[in-house]
Amino acid sequence: MRARIYPLALGKILHHAISNINQEVAGLMVGKVVSDVVEVWDTVTGPQQSTPAYVKLEENVMALVAEVLIENLPDLYIVGWYHSHPGLDVFMSPIDVETQKAYQTMFPKAIALVVDPLQFSASWKVSDLKIGVFRIDKNGKVVPVRFTLGLQRRKVLESTLVGLQMLDLIPRKADVADEESVKTSTAKMLDLDHIVKFFSKTKKLLPSRKG
Numbered sequence: 001m002r003a004r005i006y007p008l009a010l011g012k013i014l015h016h017a018i019s020n021i022n023q024e025v026a027g028l029m030v031g032k033v034v035s036d037v038v039e040v041w042d043t044v045t046g047p048q049q050s051t052p053a054y055v056k057l058e059e060n061v062m063a064l065v066a067e068v069l070i071e072n073l074p075d076l077y078i079v080g081w082y083h084s085h086p087g088l089d090v091f092m093s094p095i096d097v098e099t100q101k102a103y104q105t106m107f108p109k110a111i112a113l114v115v116d117p118l119q120f121s122a123s124w125k126v127s128d129l130k131i132g133v134f135r136i137d138k139n140g141k142v143v144p145v146r147f148t149l150g151l152q153r154r155k156v157l158e159s160t161l162v163g164l165q166m167l168d169l170i171p172r173k174a175d176v177a178d179e180e181s182v183k184t185s186t187a188k189m190l191d192l193d194h195i196v197k198f199f200s201k202t203k204k205l206l207p208s209r210k211g
Contacts, residue, residue: 003038003111003133003147006031006159010149012043014129017084017117024055026083028065029113030076030166031159038079038111039150041159042166054095055083068169073162080111087118090132092142100136111135111145 009029016025027045031038046061062078069076080103085091092100096112103110112134119128133145150156 001036001038001109001135001145003040003145004150005040005113005147006042006150007156008160008163009040009043012163013082013113013115014117014120016043016045017086017115018121020050021086021118021121023050023052024084024086025050026055026057026081028057028062028078029080029082029111030065030069030162031079032076033079033109038109038145039155040079040111040113041076041155042163043082044166044170046170052086053088057081065170068166072169073165076162078107079109080107080113082113082115085114085116088116090114090116090130092134097136097140097142100134101140104136 009031013027016027019025025045026048027043029040029043031041033039044061044065045057046064047058048061049056049058066078069078081099083096092112092114096114100110100112103112114132114134116130119130120126122128133147134142135145137143150159
């Protein structure tokens with residue numbers, strides 16, 4: 001099994017992780033499975049409890065996102081979760097393992113993405129960005145999942161449009177100015193020539209991993 005992460009989803013994960021570099025952050029990954037490849041199209045976050053070494057999404061976040069997807073985007077579903085390890089490196093802690101087991105119980109092909117954005121937030125060099133994707137095998141061991149960046153133009157556009165829809169579908173507590181800022185930033189992803197060119201140059205930030 002492999003994973004493919006599209007630019008909008010990756011950008012939102014990085015933005016979220018860097019926005020609170022002193023604490024862990026977490027969210028859900030939305031997408032689909034195509035020919036045994038888990039495609040991550042978008043991400044959604046919500047209220048959570050966090051410390052510099054711990055994070056937990058409130059239980060109603062998953063229920064809300066699942067309900068929105070079933071009613072409005074039935075071809076997509078929750079394919080896993082992401083969280084940050086600022087300054088701690090990329091790995092799955094014992095708590096992360098138990099969380100991932102719960103996700104795989106609900107969806108057997110669920111994946112977990114872990115990012116350590118600390119060095120990257122200071123240098124903005126892709127070589128300093130640490131990202132890993134993981135699963136738990138049948139023996140209870142953590143195994144890395146090989147992953148790549150999705151740059152197929154049609155799906156870059158399609159996933160970006162889905163992201164714009166999700167902004168309107170998921171209730172937000174942010175003020176109007178903040179929501180408009182998010183929409184404007186997301187809309188910029190529609191410049192496919194720019195985004196494909198940029199991410200083509202930085203594909204090495206997603207090293208291939210065997211799994």
